[in-house]
Amino acid sequence: MNRPLAIAVAGLGTVGAGVVNVLRANADIIAARAGRPITVTAVSARDRSRDRGVPVAGLRWYEDAVALAADPQVEVVVECIGGSDGKAKALVEAAIAAGKHVVTANKALLAVHGAALAQQAEAKGVALAFEASVAGGIPAIKAVREGLAANRIQRIAGILNGTCNYILTTMRNERREFAEVLSEAQKLGYAEADPSFDIDGIDAAHKLAILAALAFGRPVDFGAVHVEGIREVSALDISLAEELGYRIKLLGIAKREEGGISTRVHPCMVPVSAPIARVDGVFNAVVAEGDFVGRVMMEGRGAGAGPTASAVVADLIDIARARFTPVWGAATSALKPEPSLPMDRHTGAYYLRLMVVDRPGVIADVTGVLRDNAISLESMLQRGRSPGEAVPVVLTTHETSEASVRAALARIAALDAVVEKPALIRIEAL
């Protein structure tokens, strides 16, 4: 057996403690697959006295995570602190500068600073690995960056946030509203006390930015991602979607289009028959479409100690075996800065749901606005009749442009008979 690979773990929260656990529980098979033992030699966490369910006796302990970068015995730093800046960034930069390999689960860091970090890692000839940053235990990064590397990818999409998928699934199964399900998810530990990062789509957007950079071989561009969360999805829209043969999912979608790459995260209606429509609960999924391979879909657990640690340790095994892949799949000089397309340029089919006062002439007014904006209807559904009261009216459109729909909706929302903000959900064929 060869010399062990000496690693340091920064942050002993769910992910960090999970990594230590996996390395211990499966030490035998990990050593066989890595060609040598992988040994934790140093750790860093704020409070040494706290019991984290992992043995830390005999390990060098650092109060300051950044100091791990200076430990001469450490070959790989595993960053499990989180956040796009602060300690996490300082540690990763210091570790790279010190010539150490870095493994991280930090999607925010990669999405926001991944271009610069890749150049630093490349200059130093060290690995910067982040399999755990996207879709938890699913080896999605490896699949896209290595497994599908022969393909020109046309589209990559996915259910990238387990919290949102859990909430949407529960809303559908139990016919309950968003706020209620969110508050229950928080009690169950499926959603954070401050849930904004997840439910407003930011976490999914970080992951999509990473997938898009890998799939299209261009510098990561988080700022260009159009982001909408799931706060405005209602139980009514979920049940109307079912009637129309759709499920509502929060998807991240990156697509090669005329003139550039579009990247967007928002609630989507996907046909019930699409494989991704059935990915429920906390499960994540990634779908990639390549010019030779066709459509490949992967699904699995997107979060949690076990799946995330599984991905971190896979990266460590790659490093132990000296399997080296450039951060973004190709040398930074070989990346092509293809432009990102603004959301205004999006075209597709739309679901629009209005609450209108049930009286003569309203539908004529609404459809007149759509006609004026050259939007062609695919179907219209008025649910129930109660003269003088507000009733839902559902419209689905043929392919049209985001700009047209936005313009039409502004006028429709201003109609006297329209009593609530109209709901807009994009329809996606996947």
Add this chain to the structure above:
Amino acid sequence: MNRPLAIAVAGLGTVGAGVVNVLRANADIIAARAGRPITVTAVSARDRSRDRGVPVAGLRWYEDAVALAADPQVEVVVECIGGSDGKAKALVEAAIAAGKHVVTANKALLAVHGAALAQQAEAKGVALAFEASVAGGIPAIKAVREGLAANRIQRIAGILNGTCNYILTTMRNERREFAEVLSEAQKLGYAEADPSFDIDGIDAAHKLAILAALAFGRPVDFGAVHVEGIREVSALDISLAEELGYRIKLLGIAKREEGGISTRVHPCMVPVSAPIARVDGVFNAVVAEGDFVGRVMMEGRGAGAGPTASAVVADLIDIARARFTPVWGAATSALKPEPSLPMDRHTGAYYLRLMVVDRPGVIADVTGVLRDNAISLESMLQRGRSPGEAVPVVLTTHETSEASVRAALARIAALDAVVEKPALIRIEAL
């Protein structure tokens, strides 16, 4: 840009021509991801004059594939001949002996001779890569061998033969019988003129043997796989399955059990709600269950020039980047020869369908035999009534042993009132 990687392609059928095509069509992105161009310098095929839709001018041409191994300019031999022995084996052995890396799509070769070939490759320090041998374009080998390498795998299973899945899907959708659908599939080119390899489960068994070796870290053991094909699946059983909430799929399943590893390929009833139940047509799927990652499923096209070539070229990119993984995921000395369990030892739930003459006492006789063999019924369904005629009777059992079911079925088949060979399909929760 670094020096090109010089490869030779042996066999210019669907796969070989596909590889040449992908390398040409996506030369730019492949070079970026591989860090250098990948260049075909020599080919071998029987008939030089045949047009294969790929340019062969300027390439060194060998009549005898084995001669490629001696070409001093070739660094990697891509074996696309097929078959577990003969030319394919001779070429792979000669190439390894000559110190060349080998990439192959040949599942039969790996399943039958993979243990010995791994030792040869290890001794010579060359890669023997075979991503294309299992599940076509799905990066299943890479996922299991690298992506999930931190996990102890408990079970790995899949829809591993697209021809069978296409036939079963069409039988279900069109309510037609096996023989008719097979003959149509042959006309459409979805099934071979001699279909036995596919429909008798041998191809799936080759793939399962490979997956089991990788998942469990043991020498490949094709001989131990229990194999049944789909010839005996009837339209009646498919429609009865639907009534019971199941789909019939040909699955390969390898599982860690008390005392060893079970490996089997046979038609299965899977709950309609299981993700794998919805993988239809020519699509393949692989499901792996690891102790930390949980369940991961991948689906995609399992055959065809594009998907297969995509996988071959991914292997070539790994070699160009010097990403080296031992053939079976660990050094051959680190593999553990865990015993394979015989099918007799299998336990599970069963679907049994009899054709019985509709007369008093028959059900009592049948259920008496089951009781005598300690088999507990989960449900019984008698379809239609027509006194004196043969009617189907469906029984589903609770968990029981294969040996008990076989013993009971032998006695049931011998009953006067039972007029056809009973159908037996195992029920699997996946």
